[in-house]
Amino acid sequence: MTINIVSVLLALAGIFFYIAGTVGILRLPDIFTRLHALTKADNLGLGLILLALLPHAPDAFYAVKLFLLWVLVLIGGATGAHLIAKRALRGDGEDIH
Numbered sequence: 001m002t003i004n005i006v007s008v009l010l011a012l013a014g015i016f017f018y019i020a021g022t023v024g025i026l027r028l029p030d031i032f033t034r035l036h037a038l039t040k041a042d043n044l045g046l047g048l049i050l051l052a053l054l055p056h057a058p059d060a061f062y063a064v065k066l067f068l069l070w071v072l073v074l075i076g077g078a079t080g081a082h083l084i085a086k087r088a089l090r091g092d093g094e095d096i097h
Contacts, residue, residue, distance in 0.1 A: 014048035
């Protein structure tokens with residue numbers, strides 16, 4: 001029973017951070033602060049949601065797959081944010097706002 005309550009609280013906290021990241025994208029003034037809000041909030045939100053799922057994993061292999069998913073999303077998000085910021089600094093092409 002308490003595991004379910006903790007899982008729900010962790011999932012709700014993860015959803016809160018996803019919403020905060022979305023608000024950051026919509027409200028912040030420039031591309032760099034938007035990227036910061038998006039990558040930090042989404043990575044933390046996904047981490048909390050995966051922590052909420054871990055107690056319900058049927059075996060250790062499933063838990064490892066959840067952790068690997070989080071690591072791959074962290075790497076992909078950081079790489080994508082770096083490429084977007086690098087292009088914005090160079091000023092190539094059209095304005096990214």
